[in-house]
Amino acid sequence: AFGAYDAAHVHVTRALPSGGPQGVEGARVALLGANLTNYGRLTVRFGAKGDVPASLPDAGVAELVCAAPYDPPAVGAPTSVELSVSLDGQTFVTPSPPLVYTLYTALVERSYPAGAPLQAATVTLVGLGFVDLGDVATCAYARADGRGDLLGAGVVVSASEVVCATPTGATPGAYTVSLSLNSGVDFVPAQFDPPALTLYDAASE
Numbered sequence: 388a389f390g391a392y393d394a395a396h397v398h399v400t401r402a403l404p405s406g407g408p409q410g411v412e413g414a415r416v417a418l419l420g421a422n423l424t425n426y427g428r429l430t431v432r433f434g435a436k437g438d439v440p441a442s443l444p445d446a447g448v449a450e451l452v453c454a455a456p457y458d459p460p461a462v463g464a465p466t467s468v469e470l471s472v473s474l475d476g477q478t479f480v481t482p483s484p485p486l487v488y489t490l491y492t493a494l495v496e497r498s499y500p501a502g503a504p505l506q507a508a509t510v511t512l513v514g515l516g517f518v519d520l521g522d523v524a525t526c527a528y529a530r531a532d533g534r535g536d537l538l539g540a541g542v543v544v545s546a547s548e549v550v551c552a553t554p555t556g557a558t559p560g561a562y563t564v565s566l567s568l569n570s571g572v573d574f575v576p577a578q579f580d581p582p583a584l585t586l587y588d589a590a591s592e
Contacts, residue, residue, distance in 0.1 A: 396422045397480045399451075399472050404569035406489035406520040410460035414573075416488065418451040418472065428476030433488060434468030441472070458490040462516045463546065465491040491518045493575045495566055498582030504589035508553040512541075512566050512582060514575070519543040525571040526551030528584070531561035541566060553586065561585050 396478040399420035407414040418431065418441075431453045441453035451472065458466050467489045478574040493516035503510060512526075524541030526549075537554035544550055549566055563581040565574045 393477050394480050397472065397474065398422060399470065399482045399486060400427065402470060402486055402488055404520065404572045405487070406465075406518065406569050407455055407574075408460075408493060408573050409458040409466070409490045409492045410457075411540075411573075412457055413454040416455050418453070418470065418486075419449065420451075420482075421449050421473075423449045423451055423472075424474055426475040428473070430476045430479075432471045432472040432473070432479055434470075436466070436468050436490075455488065455490065456541070460492040462492045462494060465489050465516070465518050469573070482490055489518055489520055491568070492516050493518070493566075493568060495575050495577045495582060496579075498564060498584065501583065502585040502587060503553070505553060505557055505559065505586050506589055508586060509582050510551050510564055510582070511544075512549045512551060512564065513547060514549075514566075516548060517543050517546050517549055517575075518568060520569055523570060524549055525567040526554075527565045527567070527571070528554050528557065528562040529565065531563070532561075537570070543568070557586055559587050 401419045403417045425443050431441045431515045439453050470486045471479040473479045482523045495514040524552040526539045526541045528537045539552040539554035541549045541551045567574045
């Protein structure tokens with residue numbers, strides 16, 4: 388069957404996540420919008436990086452899913468591309484304002500301080516290639532006793548620094564800290580061992 392549609396009514400408003408690591412094959416990207424229908428060849432264009440096939444997993448939900456194209460790792464040299472969508476593989480719709488996806492390579496080298504009070508504590512991660520994707524950066528605190536991870540918000544201060552807040556529910560003890568720049572989807576590798584932090588209760592000191 389042949390179907391006609393008005394491209395002006397096709398909307399893409401958000402990409403989840405809005406970026407991912409370079410050097411990864413098949414990283415999943417979901418595009419949210421309205422009036423997304425499969426007319427035989429759903430395609431997402433990642434700017435100059437090229438076109439990739441997409442799918443519409445749930446006909447009742449306006450969400451396209453695709454795999455981001457491969458981009459070679461390059462520390463400190465992120466690649467940002469504008470996204471556009473085609474329902475038939477021929478006519479592409481470019482969101483306005485532009486929807487940007489960023490491919491990056493980052494590395495955590497160290498952290499400071501080595502210890503901090505639970506009350507309003509922060510830890511600064513130092514490294515290379517940090518990018519602000521517009522998402523809230525996520526810091527995962529892993530307990531040394533293996534009792535599970537706690538999550539705290541991170542703020543990208545610069546390409547070399549991210550400040551992580553102490554997670555809600557933290558108790559005194561030793562932790563390792565991991566960083567995600569894309570809302571917890573992917574975590575940045577550490578150059579050596581993961582940064583370590585000891586939290587203590589200043590009220591009992």
